[in-house]
Amino acid sequence: MENSLKKKLAQIKLFITDVDGVLTDGSLYYTNEGLVMKKFQVKDGMGTRLLKESGIKTALISTDTSELMKLRGERLKMDFIHIGSWDKDQIMLQICDELKIKPKNVGFIGDDVNDLEVLKKVGFAACPNDAVESVKKVCHYICKKKGGDGAYREVADLILKYKKD
Template structure:
């Protein structure tokens, strides 16, 4: 196995994270554990982690927008994205580079103001464009070589929340967001 190139130092990583206005996530292998469950009628289940979901909710409460960019299409993803208040859900985008550019246009944001988390080689295009690129711990080796940040957690097991926390800490919003989430009125509206 080839040795990974050096990752940005903590200061550079914090600088990149502090510029993020939109967090973009792949689905299978990032927001889910990558398992696809099929019944007679087609795909019937995906496993999402509530910690990741709560991370996306926290991002929204801190003023960061979230987006989903996935090559597959599923009503399950649409439902989960709406539950979490995701700003934009782009499904069926086999060419993820084109999908990422479409997302940038629709959200009127520059690439350097985006974080993108992906897990496989079809994510390399957006990862190369994003100001902050990230992947779960169990991402493909080619992806781990290219990203700025490798989460400690696997896809669908807290990796997305790690990226949210990194960005909120970089902007000094983490503690205020945690305090906000303690308020009973904040929790009433939260679907994890």
């Protein structure tokens, strides 16, 4: 891994994730009663725990307004949970203000065009292997894993590997 990428990873104090297409594979499953179900990878959840134990704050920002998103963020004990948020870059800046950090201290993983603005503003931008091409073009790191299959954990492990103490 090149030194400039290692430096970006070492500066991360906050790691933010999108949900659909990152923590899930982007598929929606419907029950006969019309309830929506989504599949989450437990290894991603452990990634959040390891980040938090090392002092890195975590956040979830999703355009989805379902309670399922909030519930997943709470279950993972994310420090910040924002659902129904289309202005992800503005939410990121608000969290930075609250934590008294700069966007260069933020890592973000996203997969689709609604993540582009925030990906362009953070210090470290990542995406799952199956992200849309326009997202891949702006990211510093493209995961080996797909969304819902451990991409979040892959980036969490990289952050932890190069974290400054």
